[in-house]
Amino acid sequence: MIAIAGPNLPIDLLAATGRFEGALAFDPDRATPRASGWLESKFAPWARPLLESWAEGAYDDLEHVLFSRADDTSQRLYYYICELQRRGQLGGPQPLILDVCKIPRDTSRRRTVAKLRELADQLGVGASALGEAIARTNENRRSSTDGRDIPVCLLAGTPPPDRRLHAVIEAAGFASAGSTLTQEWLDPGPSVDGDNGDPFAALGEQLHARPRGPRSFADAESVLARSLQTTQASAAILWRIEEDEAQCWHLPAEREALEATGIPALVMTRRDWLANDGAREEIAAFLEGVTR
Amino acid sequence: MSQSVNQRSRKTLACTSEATAFQKAFGKELKRRVVDEAEPYAIVQADTPHELFHAMDIPIITNQWWSAYISAKQLSGRYFDAMVKKGFPANSCKYCSLGLACTLADEPETAPWGGLPTPTVLVARLTCDCIQHVFGLWAKELGSEFYPMEAPAWEHKEVDWFAHSKDAWDRVYQPDRIEQMVSEMEDLIALLEERTGRKFDPARLERLMERINEQEGYIWEAARAIGEARPCPVSIAEQMPNTMIPQWHRGSDWAVAHAKKFRDEVFERIEKGLGASRNERLRLMWIGAGVWHDPGFYQALEEKLGAVFVWSMYMPFAGPAYIRDLKGEPMEALASRVASMNEVLHLPPWMNGWMTSEAERCGIDAAVILLPPDNRLSQSGTNLTALSLEEAGVPVLRIDADMVDADNWDHNRMVGMVDSFLHEKGLA
Numbered sequence: 001m002i003a004i005a006g007p008n009l010p011i012d013l014l015a016a017t018g019r020f021e022g023a024l025a026f027d028p029d030r031a032t033p034r035a036s037g038w039l040e041s042k043f044a045p046w047a048r049p050l051l052e053s054w055a056e057g058a059y060d061d062l063e064h065v066l067f068s069r070a071d072d073t074s075q076r077l078y079y080y081i082c083e084l085q086r087r088g089q090l091g092g093p094q095p096l097i098l099d100v101c102k103i104p105r106d107t108s109r110r111r112t113v114a115k116l117r118e119l120a121d122q123l124g125v126g127a128s129a130l131g132e133a134i135a136r137t138n139e140n141r142r143s144s145t146d147g148r149d150i151p152v153c154l155l156a157g158t159p160p161p162d163r164r165l166h167a168v169i170e171a172a173g174f175a176s177a178g179s180t181l182t183q184e185w186l187d188p189g190p191s192v193d194g195d196n197g198d199p200f201a202a203l204g205e206q207l208h209a210r211p212r213g214p215r216s217f218a219d220a221e222s223v224l225a226r227s228l229q230t231t232q233a234s235a236a237i238l239w240r241i242e243e244d245e246a247q248c249w250h251l252p253a254e255r256e257a258l259e260a261t262g263i264p265a266l267v268m269t270r271r272d273w274l275a276n277d278g279a280r281e282e283i284a285a286f287l288e289g290v291t292r
Numbered sequence: 293m294s295q296s297v298n299q300r301s302r303k304t305l306a307c308t309s310e311a312t313a314f315q316k317a318f319g320k321e322l323k324r325r326v327v328d329e330a331e332p333y334a335i336v337q338a339d340t341p342h343e344l345f346h347a348m349d350i351p352i353i354t355n356q357w358w359s360a361y362i363s364a365k366q367l368s369g370r371y372f373d374a375m376v377k378k379g380f381p382a383n384s385c386k387y388c389s390l391g392l393a394c395t396l397a398d399e400p401e402t403a404p405w406g407g408l409p410t411p412t413v414l415v416a417r418l419t420c421d422c423i424q425h426v427f428g429l430w431a432k433e434l435g436s437e438f439y440p441m442e443a444p445a446w447e448h449k450e451v452d453w454f455a456h457s458k459d460a461w462d463r464v465y466q467p468d469r470i471e472q473m474v475s476e477m478e479d480l481i482a483l484l485e486e487r488t489g490r491k492f493d494p495a496r497l498e499r500l501m502e503r504i505n506e507q508e509g510y511i512w513e514a515a516r517a518i519g520e521a522r523p524c525p526v527s528i529a530e531q532m533p534n535t536m537i538p539q540w541h542r543g544s545d546w547a548v549a550h551a552k553k554f555r556d557e558v559f560e561r562i563e564k565g566l567g568a569s570r571n572e573r574l575r576l577m578w579i580g581a582g583v584w585h586d587p588g589f590y591q592a593l594e595e596k597l598g599a600v601f602v603w604s605m606y607m608p609f610a611g612p613a614y615i616r617d618l619k620g621e622p623m624e625a626l627a628s629r630v631a632s633m634n635e636v637l638h639l640p641p642w643m644n645g646w647m648t649s650e651a652e653r654c655g656i657d658a659a660v661i662l663l664p665p666d667n668r669l670s671q672s673g674t675n676l677t678a679l680s681l682e683e684a685g686v687p688v689l690r691i692d693a694d695m696v697d698a699d700n701w702d703h704n705r706m707v708g709m710v711d712s713f714l715h716e717k718g719l720a
Contacts, residue, residue: 037675037679038675038676038679039675040663040668040671040672040674040675041663041665041671042665042666042667042668042671043668069444069445071421072420072421072422072668075445076639076668076672078445079446079639079640079641080640080676082449082640082641083640083641083644083676084676086449086451086641097445097447098445099444099445101442101444102418103418103440103441103442105476105479107442107472107475107476107479108442111442111444111468111472114468115445214421215418215421215424217424217428217440240381242383243668245383245384245385245420245421245422245666245668246421246422246425247425248380248381248383248384249380249384249422249425249426249429250425251379251380251381252378252379252380255379269381270381270382270383
């Protein structure tokens with residue numbers, strides 16, 4: 001079995017293995033005594049509970065865990081886990097990394113495709129199996145849009161650990177939009193070109209070009225504006241945590257994008273990932289004042 | 293706000309003042325070329341292929357050097373405040389973003405050189421999530437173009453990479469990573485040729501690479517001698533400028549000659565039994581970037597405790613990170629140097645493997661690690677390195693501070709922490 005620990009990964013390919021178990025599960029609120037001794041403070045906060053669970057043997061039934069170079073914590077954690085295993089301080093599955101390159105340049109696109117082929121070889125996935133998996137996943141992509149009959153509030157920014165903030169939004173009478181961390185990792189991204197004769201190239205190019213995530217070269221404010229549009233949001237919360245060191249650079253532009261829409265928006269920065277800092281109450285108070 | 297006394301470091305080598313004088317003159321020359329003459333130039337990260345620019349005679353301003361320059365003028369707090377006022381978060385990575393902060397502040401009256409003019413290009417390797425955003429914004433603000441370079445995943449892991457980096461670089465640094473970097477360097481050369489009208493000459497690069505090998509060979513010889521010598525002939529406050537200043541000009545006649553002169557002066561001091569301190573009793577290792585705004589920190593405990601910082605990464609890094617057998621492939625050799633310069637200093641197993649080996653080579657009694665609170669990249673690898681060092685019998689003190697943020701650095705408190713740590717460990 002294989003699981004993932006990071007975003008921008010080839011869900012279609014993993015589905016084609018027939019051994020995909022999804023995203024690594026962990027309790028975000030758990031104590032992390034060992035992991036905190038190994039990881040420094042600026043790791044994204046999901047890394048510590050995940051590593052603590054790994055050290056306890058929670059993932060011992062897996063063969064592989066796939067990390068992503070499209071996210072700094074994911075790729076850095078890969079090296080730490082490899083080293084801890086080398087030193088005999090950690091057991092568990094074999095860590096793998098997919099070298100997803102995001103620079104909008106041909107050399108980066110080609111490398112992503114080449115590395116995807118290598119991963120497929122390693123996992124025993126051939127072209128026809130991948131082609132079939134792409135067709136199935138494309139079908140899921142098409143059917144995943146849902147209609148809502150109540151106003152929508154978009155939760156953008158850092159993916160929260162679970163639905164704790166979504167629940168506050170829903171309790172205020174809004175439908176919530178925006179991914180949790182696990183949903184972000186399992187997001188297969190936009191449709192893959194099923195007519196491309198080379199499914200590895202088609203999927204690799206999609207991975208390279210996907211607009212979301214910390215290493216994306218897409219315009220962050222445009223991505224936010226598009227999300228507002230596609231979800232038809234009538235309120236927005238831009239929530240970023242203390243450890244977010246990438247997308248936070250676009251905060252001024254994102255504020256402008258929010259103001260330009262005229263949608264009521266709450267911007268929350270440098271927040272606690274576990275939302276133990278009064279975020280729930282602030283969100284509830286904000287939505288209380290939004291006309292539905 | 294804490295107070296920093298910004299103590300000056302004591303210098304004992306003639307070549308130290310020569311290096312700083314050269315750099316000062318170079319700063320003026322660079323300003324003349326970039327600001328007064330409006331020559332095409334580039335803003336680059338330290339871990340990018342400077343050699344290409346040198347070979348094409350295109351001036352470069354290194355982000356880290358520019359940050360240190362701003363920091364040394366005590367302007368970092370002012371510009372970070374200005375950046376926050378423009379809506380950027382106060383917890384942003386400070387080491388990478390001070391140059392951007394200076395540009396965003398838009399204060400020609402306070403900025404060094406009145407601020408930077410528009411460069412031809414900005415170049416950075418994507419070694420973290422942050423840098424592409426900083427350089428992208430900076431390029432936009434300066435009306436220029438950002439040329440990012442990948443930092444590809446490194447699956448081939450050799451813990452003793454430093455023992456093979458000179459002659460087996462094609463294996464150690466992973467062939468497909470080298471190939472990727474070569475392709476990107478070729479694209480960068482094409483961009484530079486098009487934008488500047490200057491031509492790239494492969495023979496000139498090869499000659500430059502040979503000269504860099506010679507230069508770094510002198511530094512590496514001196515580093516090995518310092519590791520063996522008792523007492524340590526030169527403190528890290530002098531090792532740093534004599535390594536780094538020539539390294540900014542690597543392969544130039546001055547840089548090669550200066551490296552040789554420095555080596556000779558180190559040898560001479562060893563021969564005469566001269567030490568950086570008169571009573572060396574403890575040999576300390578400094579892990580992290582230099583605290584540019586308080587160089588006197590490193591020598592503060594020499595007199596009181598005989599505690600001498602004998603090791604920082606800059607000087608011993610010259611050997612394994614720079615010297616390459618060219619094998620008739622200078623571009624590939626250069627790619628192997630650039631493709632891992634940051635990784636070996638910040639990722640396991642390379643970082644801890646090398647630093648533990650260096651601690652043993654240099655007879656280190658204790659190590660002090662800098663942990664900048666808002667910089668994942670600079671923090672990276674430090675905990676596992678500390679554990680490796682402790683397993684090897686080297687006590688480690690971790691200091692939470694930023695190397696360019698003078699506002700959060702208190703000289704007396706930091707010196708006091710090292711003092712207490714050495715006493716607690718029974719070393720002083």
